[in-house]
Amino acid sequence: MSWTDERIDQLKAMWERGLTASQIADELGGVSRNAVIGKAHRLGLQSRPSPVKANEAPKKAAPPVRKPAPEADAPKPAAPVHHAAPAPVRAPAPAAPAPAPAASAASDAEPPKPQPRIISVGPGGFLRQGPGDQQAPIPPAPPRRLVPAKPSPEIAGKTSLLDLTERICKWPMGHPGEPDFHFCGEAVNPGFPYCVEHCGRAYQAQLPRGTRRPPPPLPFGGPRVR
DNA sequence: CCCTGATTCGC
DNA sequence: GCGAATCAGG
Numbered sequence: 652m653s654w655t656d657e658r659i660d661q662l663k664a665m666w667e668r669g670l671t672a673s674q675i676a677d678e679l680g681g682v683s684r685n686a687v688i689g690k691a692h693r694l695g696l697q698s699r700p701s702p703v704k705a706n707e708a709p710k711k712a713a714p715p716v717r718k719p720a721p722e723a724d725a726p727k728p729a730a731p732v733h734h735a736a737p738a739p740v741r742a743p744a745p746a747a748p749a750p751a752p753a754a755s756a757a758s759d760a761e762p763p764k765p766q767p768r769i770i771s772v773g774p775g776g777f778l779r780q781g782p783g784d785q786q787a788p789i790p791p792a793p794p795r796r797l798v799p800a801k802p803s804p805e806i807a808g809k810t811s812l813l814d815l816t817e818r819i820c821k822w823p824m825g826h827p828g829e830p831d832f833h834f835c836g837e838a839v840n841p842g843f844p845y846c847v848e849h850c851g852r853a854y855q856a857q858l859p860r861g862t863r864r865p866p867p868p869l870p871f872g873g874p875r876v877r
Numbered sequence: 878c879c880c881t882g883a884t885t886c887g888c
Numbered sequence: 889g890c891g892a893a894t895c896a897g898g
Contacts, residue, residue, distance in 0.1 A: 686891050688882060
Protein backbone atom coordinates (compact mmCIF):
# COMPACT_ATOMS: atom_id res chain seq x y z
CA MET A 652 0.00 0.00 0.00
CA SER A 653 1.27 3.38 -0.85
CA TRP A 654 0.36 6.73 0.49
CA THR A 655 -1.95 8.15 -2.06
CA ASP A 656 -3.20 11.65 -1.67
CA GLU A 657 -6.47 10.31 -0.57
CA ARG A 658 -5.08 8.05 2.04
CA ILE A 659 -2.97 10.85 3.32
CA ASP A 660 -6.04 12.98 3.62
CA GLN A 661 -7.76 10.32 5.58
CA LEU A 662 -4.78 9.92 7.78
CA LYS A 663 -4.68 13.61 8.48
CA ALA A 664 -8.35 13.83 9.14
CA MET A 665 -8.41 10.94 11.51
CA TRP A 666 -5.24 11.94 13.24
CA GLU A 667 -6.62 15.35 13.85
CA ARG A 668 -9.82 13.94 15.12
CA GLY A 669 -7.88 12.16 17.77
CA LEU A 670 -8.24 8.64 16.57
CA THR A 671 -5.43 6.43 17.67
CA ALA A 672 -2.79 5.29 15.29
CA SER A 673 -4.09 1.76 15.48
CA GLN A 674 -7.57 2.80 14.63
CA ILE A 675 -6.36 4.81 11.74
CA ALA A 676 -4.18 2.00 10.59
CA ASP A 677 -6.80 -0.62 10.36
CA GLU A 678 -9.31 1.81 9.06
CA LEU A 679 -7.10 2.64 6.16
CA GLY A 680 -6.09 -0.92 5.85
CA GLY A 681 -2.89 -2.26 4.49
CA VAL A 682 -0.73 -0.35 6.87
CA SER A 683 0.51 -0.92 10.32
CA ARG A 684 0.11 1.29 13.27
CA ASN A 685 3.78 2.09 12.97
CA ALA A 686 3.38 3.09 9.41
CA VAL A 687 0.67 5.49 10.39
CA ILE A 688 2.70 7.03 13.12
CA GLY A 689 5.72 7.25 10.92
CA LYS A 690 3.75 8.89 8.20
CA ALA A 691 2.04 11.23 10.55
CA HIS A 692 5.33 12.46 11.78
CA ARG A 693 6.77 12.82 8.35
CA LEU A 694 3.76 14.84 7.43
CA GLY A 695 4.42 17.07 10.31
CA LEU A 696 1.24 16.09 12.01
CA GLN A 697 2.41 16.22 15.42
CA SER A 698 2.41 15.23 18.85
CA ARG A 699 -0.52 14.08 20.70
CA PRO A 700 -0.20 13.14 24.27
CA SER A 701 2.27 10.38 24.12
CA PRO A 702 2.57 8.17 27.11
CA VAL A 703 6.27 8.14 26.93
CA LYS A 704 6.84 11.78 26.54
CA ALA A 705 4.72 13.33 29.18
CA ASN A 706 7.34 15.80 30.22
CA GLU A 707 10.71 16.79 29.11
CA ALA A 708 13.11 16.31 31.90
CA PRO A 709 14.65 19.72 32.15
CA LYS A 710 17.54 18.09 33.89
CA LYS A 711 20.86 18.83 32.43
CA ALA A 712 21.59 15.36 31.32
CA ALA A 713 19.57 13.78 28.61
CA PRO A 714 21.29 10.47 28.35
CA PRO A 715 18.45 8.07 27.71
CA VAL A 716 18.72 8.68 24.03
CA ARG A 717 19.93 5.57 22.38
CA LYS A 718 21.89 7.35 19.79
CA PRO A 719 24.33 9.67 21.40
CA ALA A 720 23.74 12.10 18.63
CA PRO A 721 26.90 14.13 18.64
CA GLU A 722 25.03 17.17 17.50
CA ALA A 723 26.36 19.75 19.79
CA ASP A 724 25.53 23.04 18.18
CA ALA A 725 21.93 23.94 18.01
CA PRO A 726 21.65 27.67 18.31
CA LYS A 727 17.94 27.30 18.16
CA PRO A 728 16.18 29.47 20.63
CA ALA A 729 14.16 27.28 22.85
CA ALA A 730 11.24 26.23 20.81
CA PRO A 731 8.20 26.99 22.85
CA VAL A 732 6.72 23.67 23.63
CA HIS A 733 3.07 24.28 23.62
CA HIS A 734 2.15 22.31 26.60
CA ALA A 735 -0.20 19.42 26.53
CA ALA A 736 -3.10 20.35 24.43
CA PRO A 737 -5.96 18.30 25.74
CA ALA A 738 -6.59 15.83 23.02
CA PRO A 739 -9.90 14.16 22.49
CA VAL A 740 -9.85 10.77 24.00
CA ARG A 741 -11.04 7.49 22.62
CA ALA A 742 -14.73 7.56 22.97
CA PRO A 743 -15.90 10.85 24.17
CA ALA A 744 -19.57 10.77 24.68
CA PRO A 745 -20.80 14.12 23.64
CA ALA A 746 -24.40 14.66 24.37
CA ALA A 747 -25.01 15.56 20.80
CA PRO A 748 -23.66 12.85 18.59
CA ALA A 749 -25.95 13.86 15.84
CA PRO A 750 -23.79 15.65 13.37
CA ALA A 751 -25.50 18.86 12.72
CA PRO A 752 -26.28 18.91 9.05
CA ALA A 753 -25.81 22.60 8.94
CA ALA A 754 -26.33 24.64 5.90
CA SER A 755 -22.67 25.40 5.80
CA ALA A 756 -22.29 22.94 2.99
CA ALA A 757 -23.56 25.62 0.74
CA SER A 758 -20.15 26.95 0.02
CA ASP A 759 -19.40 26.00 -3.52
CA ALA A 760 -15.79 26.79 -3.21
CA GLU A 761 -15.36 23.87 -0.91
CA PRO A 762 -13.85 21.01 -2.81
CA PRO A 763 -15.41 17.79 -1.67
CA LYS A 764 -12.94 15.97 0.43
CA PRO A 765 -13.13 12.26 0.36
CA GLN A 766 -13.99 11.44 3.88
CA PRO A 767 -13.45 7.93 5.15
CA ARG A 768 -15.66 5.58 3.30
CA ILE A 769 -18.52 4.14 5.15
CA ILE A 770 -18.04 0.49 5.37
CA SER A 771 -20.00 -2.20 6.98
CA VAL A 772 -19.29 -5.32 8.85
CA GLY A 773 -21.74 -7.86 9.90
CA PRO A 774 -22.69 -11.43 10.38
CA GLY A 775 -25.08 -10.93 7.55
CA GLY A 776 -22.08 -11.58 5.44
CA PHE A 777 -21.11 -8.26 4.10
CA LEU A 778 -17.51 -7.57 4.54
CA ARG A 779 -15.72 -4.45 5.27
CA GLN A 780 -13.90 -2.75 2.51
CA GLY A 781 -10.37 -3.89 2.41
CA PRO A 782 -7.13 -2.48 1.23
CA GLY A 783 -7.40 -4.10 -2.12
CA ASP A 784 -10.74 -3.05 -3.31
CA GLN A 785 -11.24 -0.49 -5.86
CA GLN A 786 -11.93 2.93 -4.73
CA ALA A 787 -15.18 4.20 -5.99
CA PRO A 788 -14.28 7.30 -7.89
CA ILE A 789 -16.08 9.96 -6.04
CA PRO A 790 -14.84 12.97 -7.90
CA PRO A 791 -17.17 13.48 -10.85
CA ALA A 792 -20.35 14.84 -9.45
CA PRO A 793 -20.59 14.95 -5.76
CA PRO A 794 -23.75 16.98 -5.62
CA ARG A 795 -25.13 18.44 -2.51
CA ARG A 796 -25.18 16.06 0.31
CA LEU A 797 -28.25 16.04 2.37
CA VAL A 798 -26.45 14.22 5.07
CA PRO A 799 -23.18 15.36 6.50
CA ALA A 800 -20.26 13.86 4.74
CA LYS A 801 -18.61 13.28 8.03
CA PRO A 802 -19.44 9.87 9.30
CA SER A 803 -18.90 11.07 12.80
CA PRO A 804 -17.04 8.15 14.23
CA GLU A 805 -17.98 9.04 17.69
CA ILE A 806 -21.42 7.82 18.18
CA ALA A 807 -21.60 8.77 21.74
CA GLY A 808 -19.99 6.13 23.80
CA LYS A 809 -21.13 3.39 21.54
CA THR A 810 -18.67 1.08 19.91
CA SER A 811 -18.31 2.46 16.46
CA LEU A 812 -16.75 0.92 13.46
CA LEU A 813 -13.60 2.71 14.25
CA ASP A 814 -13.42 1.17 17.64
CA LEU A 815 -13.32 -2.33 16.33
CA THR A 816 -10.20 -4.32 16.81
CA GLU A 817 -9.34 -7.95 16.58
CA ARG A 818 -10.49 -8.50 20.07
CA ILE A 819 -13.64 -6.56 20.17
CA CYS A 820 -16.97 -8.15 19.46
CA LYS A 821 -18.18 -7.00 16.09
CA TRP A 822 -21.77 -7.97 16.53
CA PRO A 823 -23.84 -5.14 15.18
CA MET A 824 -26.40 -3.50 17.35
CA GLY A 825 -29.21 -1.65 15.74
CA HIS A 826 -29.48 -1.12 12.05
CA PRO A 827 -26.65 -0.01 9.86
CA GLY A 828 -27.12 3.46 8.64
CA GLU A 829 -29.05 4.57 11.61
CA PRO A 830 -27.56 7.18 13.84
CA ASP A 831 -27.13 4.93 16.78
CA PHE A 832 -25.83 1.98 14.91
CA HIS A 833 -22.91 0.51 16.78
CA PHE A 834 -21.23 -2.71 17.69
CA CYS A 835 -21.38 -4.93 20.70
CA GLY A 836 -17.92 -4.03 21.87
CA GLU A 837 -17.51 -6.84 24.36
CA ALA A 838 -14.24 -8.71 24.56
CA VAL A 839 -14.28 -11.43 21.98
CA ASN A 840 -14.39 -15.10 22.47
CA PRO A 841 -10.76 -15.72 21.58
CA GLY A 842 -10.48 -16.85 18.02
CA PHE A 843 -13.84 -15.48 17.02
CA PRO A 844 -14.98 -12.13 15.86
CA TYR A 845 -17.67 -12.01 18.50
CA CYS A 846 -18.01 -12.24 22.20
CA VAL A 847 -19.13 -15.50 23.72
CA GLU A 848 -22.74 -14.54 23.75
CA HIS A 849 -22.83 -13.50 20.15
CA CYS A 850 -20.81 -16.47 19.05
CA GLY A 851 -23.70 -18.44 20.38
CA ARG A 852 -25.94 -16.61 18.00
CA ALA A 853 -23.65 -16.59 15.08
CA TYR A 854 -22.68 -20.19 15.11
CA GLN A 855 -25.62 -22.45 15.56
CA ALA A 856 -25.45 -26.17 15.29
CA GLN A 857 -27.14 -27.49 12.23
CA LEU A 858 -30.17 -29.46 13.23
CA PRO A 859 -31.32 -32.47 11.25
CA ARG A 860 -33.38 -31.64 8.24
CA GLY A 861 -37.00 -31.29 8.82
CA THR A 862 -36.52 -30.44 12.41
CA ARG A 863 -38.71 -27.66 13.52
CA ARG A 864 -36.50 -24.86 14.56
CA PRO A 865 -37.43 -21.95 16.69
CA PRO A 866 -37.10 -18.69 14.89
CA PRO A 867 -33.43 -17.93 14.75
CA PRO A 868 -32.42 -14.76 16.45
CA LEU A 869 -31.37 -12.45 13.71
CA PRO A 870 -28.61 -9.98 13.74
CA PHE A 871 -29.55 -6.38 13.71
CA GLY A 872 -32.16 -7.08 16.30
CA GLY A 873 -34.41 -8.66 13.76
CA PRO A 874 -36.30 -7.32 10.82
CA ARG A 875 -36.74 -3.68 10.80
CA VAL A 876 -40.03 -2.58 12.08
CA ARG A 877 -41.51 0.38 10.47
C1' DC B 878 -0.96 -8.64 29.43
C1' DC B 879 -3.17 -4.92 26.78
C1' DC B 880 -2.76 -0.38 24.96
C1' DT B 881 -0.49 4.16 23.48
C1' DG B 882 2.95 7.38 20.60
C1' DA B 883 8.12 8.36 19.63
C1' DT B 884 12.36 7.25 17.62
C1' DT B 885 15.77 4.93 15.13
C1' DC B 886 17.67 3.11 11.14
C1' DG B 887 18.08 -0.22 7.28
C1' DC B 888 15.95 -0.49 3.24
C1' DG C 889 10.13 8.10 1.98
C1' DC C 890 8.82 4.08 4.24
C1' DG C 891 7.88 1.17 8.22
C1' DA C 892 9.58 -2.72 11.42
C1' DA C 893 11.85 -2.84 15.51
C1' DT C 894 12.40 -0.92 19.50
C1' DC C 895 11.57 1.92 23.44
C1' DA C 896 8.92 3.63 27.17
C1' DG C 897 4.77 5.15 29.75
C1' DG C 898 -0.18 4.00 31.13
